[in-house]
Amino acid sequence: MTRSRWFGVAYIIFGVLMIYVAMTAIEPDVASRFRFGQIEASIMERLPETVQTALKQGVPVPSRNSVLLVGILLIITGVTPFILAPQVAKRYENLVLLLVFGLLLVAVLIYAASGKRTDVVSMLADGIRLATPIALGALAGILCERAGVVNIGIEGMMLVGAGIGFTASLYLQNSTAGLAVAILAGMLMAALHAVLSISFKVDQIISGTVINILAVGITGFTRRSFLLDNPFGAPSVYSPIQIPGLADVPVLGPVLFRHQPIVYTILILVFVVQIYLFRTKWGLRHRAVGEHPRAADTLGINVIRVRYLAVIAGGAIAGLAGAWFSLETVGSFDDLMTGGKGFIALAAMIFGNWNPIGAFFGALLFGFADALQIKLQILETGIPYQFIGMLPYVLTMVVLAGVIGKTTPPAADGVTYEKQ
């Protein structure tokens, strides 16, 4: 059976499940109401009467019928790979996967909100916020892997960034300095990864695992030695920055332009890295080292130096992602607070085919799944919270199985370079 057909079977199962849920768990004639944030009175006035009331009370969506419709759509999608020629089915595999996930998320949301009212805008804003560490981690991974170094230690670099950065901000009483220390700590861990995997030629995945284990030890030790009874009060997290003008646009404003600072850095970094990799001569060299280090070396590129710089730059971004956890989100540090986001970031990177912009959309997918999970817990759907919490992890596995092999990693990814 081809991959498309395996996934077709999965879609059919999901579809049947959806129809079953729709018929048994959702009352007929119940609507899910979706609101779109606060819309200013001056704009409201110009809209027609019916739209105004709909926006005020929430736009009604018939719950049972919509979920049924999604279920039927899923079954149709699942059947197509068995009808179409395999080559055709293969061509649209990724797109179909993305669409199916979109449909699934929507259906789950409609189901959860049946008979209730919920705000879509806040969920979308949350999705972008929660996509931040994943997108940053994916960028770190792209920088490393485009230079031919597999970096499984992003999770550890994030954790150290979060722990050490938070400790520094506490003891220096300065959250900007804390951010700088977080980035520095990420770079130090990355430098260790670089020394191990580039200079000592340790297997790159083992080296990354060493980073992860070391990070757990360092942060645990730091927390119990310096944080448990420290003389300082909890610092405040970074306050949101409203982009003047844009923040007031209805729907788009709250979703995109009222975030805390690190969230904006991804929007900038994604483009910076994209332009660096694909539009500058340094980027060309960087990619050459990841694709064919021998050829790059022949042309006079210092392979070892490029790899070192790439890994350390990746570590800086991972450290920034770490600061997101402790300094921007909760204002405290817990053991293992990164919760596997570093590994999910790698899945986003693969999903985006080692492209910054693609990885950003992959990260958004995970971010929205995470936001949906939070939403579902608020809506009290009766689905056990443990299963809702599994969503991002299951999604990662499915994405990995569905996308890998269709994407092309850098040719020399994971290959140590030995100068001749």
Added chain:
Amino acid sequence: MPASQIILFLAGLIFWAIWIAAFGDLVSRDPAEIKRGPRWLWFVAFLALPVISGIMFMIPALEKFTPWPPGDLVFSLLWFGARFASWLALPVFTGLQVPMNWLAVWAISALVGVAYFWLVSRSRPTLVGSVGDIITIFLAVNTALIIGYFLILVTGSDPIAAYQGLYEGMIGDKARFAETLVAMTPFVLMGLAVAVGFMTGLFNIGAEGQFYAGAMAAAVVGSSFDGLPLVIHLPLTLAAAVIGGGIWGAIPGFLKARFGAHEVINTIMMNYIAVKTVDYLVKNVFRDPTASLDRTPYVAESATLPIWVSDSRLHFGFWIAIASVFVIWWVMYKTTWGFQMRTVGASHGASRYAGMKVGRNIILAMTIGGVLSGLAGGGEVIGLNGYLPAAFTSGSGFDSIAVALLAKSNPFAILPAAFLWGGLRNGAGLMQVRAGISRDLIDIVQAFVILFVAAPQIVRFIYRLRVVGVKQVSVTRGWGS
């Protein structure tokens, strides 16, 4: 802290390092290359040190050698052997308990070592093959402990008290030794699980999730039957653990074999999913209604692993682990299955060309890994507590990787590696009491051990060793093969 003790500590270590390097060199070298004197003479000269000092060290222990628990000679001998072995293998610890007059024995031995290099070998120590491996690992472990020593010094605690506490907590008396064996048991099984993966070219980070799956299955089967005889119920419970863990391991194996999805990420995701599933099942489905904390009901008497050493928690799971070592060695090195798995680990292309099914072997290796980890989880439930609590985090997934790396994936070497790991974990408690240092320090020391074992080049650089003919673990194959 007296400076003389630090000097003593360092001096003893340096002597020990020279001795180890010289002795390893002597063992590794072609006899024809040893130019001066017959080889046996050098052997005797070198062996004099550990034998003399070891006997001196063991004399006080020998006086206390009363078989405890009464009549249990096997356990007492194990304890005695472990103390002697740790005397040789962990000079950082034993060096702390050295009186001045022993220093003379060490000094003489170190002089022999130096003389060996200057007069006989006229080169840097050159270690060949497995001797090189063993000595590199020895130096890696002890170097990590030295780093820990200075970390304690930096945080302002007393490192000597800390390490004495650590050593005594690990192996100081029989009760603590029994606890160390208890702590070591899951590490043996999970280390084997990771090692089987390494041999097949897979990196199984999911030992922890497979552990939970096995523990859950054992807790359910062990507690839901009543009145079955032990000979049926106990094997049934262990079988449940094996199946639970096996399924949990087979899923990432299948995803890897069928879709090429990298097992590292999938096994980690399976870990999170396992934790959440167990949390749900324990809290909602299999909760013991009479208990105040969220946990499963106690397993029946007929499903409990019997205690091996009375007055301790040491159960027969220990022997299951030991038996597994032999079984895995036999499967991997003496059967066609094992040969195929190891061939797949060496090269996908070559094994496919030879007509082996790469995908099937990947699934098999992951399933065996899951089975072993599941057995570890089941053993913990039915051997120790008798129930599975909801908040059950062992964190032993990464530890099992460390054990497998430390043992270089050799099934028999898993035993000392797991002993060291379990011992450090177990001794950390007493270390915390004696020196007031957080037990997280052990995590850092262990991370350094793995660092040095994974990157033996660092250790070789520090001790100026040359090693020939040692293969490094290699599991990176890019993302989609």
